[in-house]
Amino acid sequence: MTTRRALLRMVAGTAIAGCATASTHDVDAELARLHRRLRDLPAEIVADDESYWAVVRAGYDVDPRVVNLNNAGVCPTPRSVLEAMKAAWDAGNPLPAHTLLRVQEKKVEDVRRALAAFLACDPESLAITRNASESMATFALGLPLAPGDEVVVTDHNYPRVLQTWAQRARRDGIVVKTVSPASEASDDALFDLVFSAVGPKTKVVEICHVTNVLGRVWPVARITAEARRRGIVVVVDGAHAVHHVPLSIEGLGATHYAASLHKWVGAPVGTGLMVLGKDRIREHFALMPPPANLEGDIRKFEETGTRPAAPRLAILEALRWQESIGLARKRARLSRLRSRITDRLRGRSDVRVLGAAGEEQAPGITYIALPGRDPKVVTARLFERHGILVVGVPAWREPGIRISPNVYTTTTDIDRFSEAFESVLKETS
Ligand SMILES: Cc1ncc(COP(=O)(O)O)c(C=O)c1O
Known part of the structure; x- marks a missing residue:
């Protein structure tokens, strides 16, 4: 060797x-x-x-003034993806009624097939949306539910999605039951907690595949299998999962799966997807009512009016780029960067790294709780005084900051963060 x-x-x-x-x-x-x-x-x-x-980093346009450690929110695209998008945009511009609507929209079918192969699902069950929020809203607002039907969610789920369920409850009289897992709950504890809230009226469970704050990888396959046995739909929010953790939609047994593509896939902003079991498409309402001939077709969820094809077409280049690096190398690298952050904090009593171990932790997300400090002050100082971008999570039950590097992040970037963070901790103690 x-x-x-x-x-x-x-x-x-x-x-x-x-x-x-x-x-x-x-x-x-x-x-x-x-x-x-x-x-x-x-x-x-x-x-x-x-x-x-x-060399990987040279494929990105990195802003030299700032160390970007918020890639989980939205990630810069590799330059080749941006170029593919611009080329498609330029090509479609002179004659959009023909090139965009007739030629490029047809080519989107290649993207659908490529994404379906990437995620291991049927292309006829995959719609390309604008982002995970749109996909999750399509699930939460479009599932056929009656007044009194119950939906079980967790308070680790994404706030915008929780707001969507809350609106549905106000408008349609469904009942939302919320469970609160401990930050360091085991797979068994997560499973038991979810099903402790399930009753005879439960029709839907909504969980994240990878949670937004802690980066916890949930036992989706287990929950899905048990829910199927009980005739309950599981809506999975996979915004942070695609090309971050090993993923097979078929392997998970997921019938309702949503994702962003502008996060860990590095596709252009404005791209996401939803997967909906083929046998459920007809009964599921779209956000914008489609023509009658599309009622049983997954493409009905893409009927959102005139929109650019260029970001969607560039998804192909994003997949090619990610596959060339490979998920195993990317995960190993992100794990190294995570350890470099957490090793240096070990022994400090004023901060606490929350998260899980091994496969239960998504390597690109590290959450540091800051007891007694205001995360807004810490993030502002990191950005304004040290040129480091991280996200503060003041509303989380243990307020803190989330750090999410990516494949273009260097160990020097991480060390710059650590030094700046130590100095901000000193100033704010
Ligand atoms: C868990 C989770 N779900 C959904 C979303 C929304 O994703 P998007 O920005 O693609 O709409 C996010 C965004 O960060 C998220 O973290």
Whole structure:
């Protein structure tokens, strides 16, 4: 097996590593060369190689003024994705009534097939939406429910989705029951808590695949299997799951699955998806009423009026880019970056890293509770005085900050964060 030293020799000296202005073509060629060479190396070894990740970074337009550690909110696209989107936009512009509506909309079918293969589901059950919020609203507002029907949610779910269920309760008289898992609940505890709230009137359970604040990976397959046995629909919010944790829609047994593509897939802003079991499409209401001939067709959820095809077409390039790096290498790298943050905080009594271990923790998300401090002050100081972007979560039951690096993040970035964070903790103690 190739040794680590040999790996370093292979990658070191590459002209592109560290070069902020490399062209997309040069980055692609260099990555293709490296991927051929690294093919047989364990992801854990590649994870440590800054030279390799510097080539990956050269594929992004990184803002040199700021260390961006909020990639879980919305992530910059790799430059090649942006170029693919711009090219499609330019091509569609001169004659949009023809090129956009007749030519490009047809090409979106290739994207649907590619996404379905990527997620292991039937393309006829996959709609491309504008984001996870739209997909989740389609589920929450479009499921056929009667007054008195119960929906079980958790307070780890995304606030906008909880607001959507609350509106449905006000408008249609459904009943929303909320459970509150402990921050460090085990899989068994999560499973038991959800089903402790399920009763004879429960029609729906809504859970996150990966939670937004803690990055907890929920035992979706287990919950889905038990719910199916009881005739209950499980709506899964997978906004943070795609190309972040191993994912197969079929493997999860998910019939209602939503995701963002502008987060961990790095597709353009304005792209997301929903998967809905084929046998449920006809009975499910769309947000915008579709023409009658589409009632049983997954495309009815894409009937949102005139919209650009370019962001959707560029999803293909985002998938190609992510697959070239590979989920195993990406996860190993994100885990390294996470450990670099958490190792340095070990032993401090004034902050607390919340989260799970192993596969139960999504590696790209790290949550640090800051007892006695205002996360808004901490995030403002990090940004304004140190050029570090993280997100504060003041409304969480243990207020704190969330850190989410990505494949273009360097260990130097992480060290800059750690030093700045230590200094802000000192100033605010
Ligand atoms: C768990 C979860 N669900 C849904 C969303 C909404 O995603 P989008 O911005 O794609 O609408 C987010 C956004 O951060 C999220 O974290």
